[in-house]
Amino acid sequence: MNKKSQPVSLNIMGKEYRIACDEEEQEDLIHSAQKLDVQMRKMRDSGKITGPDRIAVMAALNLAHELQMMKNKNAELNRRLSESLAKLSHKIENVLENQ
DSSP states (O other), X not given: OOOOEEEEEEEXXXXXXXXXXXXXXXXXXXXHHHHHHHHHHHHHHHSSSOSHHHHHHHHHHHHHXXXXXXXXXXXXXHHHHHHHHHHHHHHHHHHHHXX
16 A cells, blocks of 8 residues: 655644655644644743753653653563463463363
């Protein structure tokens, strides 16, 4: 199936960015841009960080940290799920062997 890229207009801190994106990924891209915009505006409005470059770097760092935490949590959940499934499989095998 051919993916069709179309430009998507995103507004981040009052600046417009046009990004080429596959149609099925547009909604996620728009949501991501909105999340970044909110994060950057909060930082700017706090007054602790000045300059759009510094705000962008700090927002990116915060979002990257959040992503890494979620990946770590996902890996732990997958590990626990695998352990639980292995235990369940072992119990089922024991029950079937003892019939």
